[in-house]
Amino acid sequence: MAYIAIAVCFGLAGGVVGRIKGSSFCLWFLISAIVPVFGLLAAIAYRFERDEPRRQCPKCGRITPAHDALCMRCGEELDFPEHLLPPESAAPGAPTHAG
Numbered sequence: 001m002a003y004i005a006i007a008v009c010f011g012l013a014g015g016v017v018g019r020i021k022g023s024s025f026c027l028w029f030l031i032s033a034i035v036p037v038f039g040l041l042a043a044i045a046y047r048f049e050r051d052e053p054r055r056q057c058p059k060c061g062r063i064t065p066a067h068d069a070l071c072m073r074c075g076e077e078l079d080f081p082e083h084l085l086p087p088e089s090a091a092p093g094a095p096t097h098a099g
């Protein structure tokens with residue numbers, strides 16, 4: 001029973017956090033209730049991901065977070081970016097290139 005109470009508490013917290021960040025309350029409620037601690041952390045981290053400045057790998061063109069030192073696709077070492085792309089959250093619907 002205690003577990004259910006904890007799961008519901010985390011579910012509510014995760015759902016509220018998710019909702020504040022413009023995502024689905026139900027989705028984050030479920031995630032946080034199923035995996036209480038990690039779900040809530042994921043809901044909190046979700047926005048930081050989207051608010052990160054980004055840049056494009058000069059070799060393969062993949063969009064990576066600006067703080068990454070290595071491209072996760074091709075392994076290219078990335079210097080400090082000359083120009084940053086706006087965070088994903090600031091540019092909804094911007095075309096992303098995957099290839």
Ligand SMILES: [Zn+2]
Pocket residue numbers: 057058059060061062071072073074075076
């Ligand atoms: Zn790359």
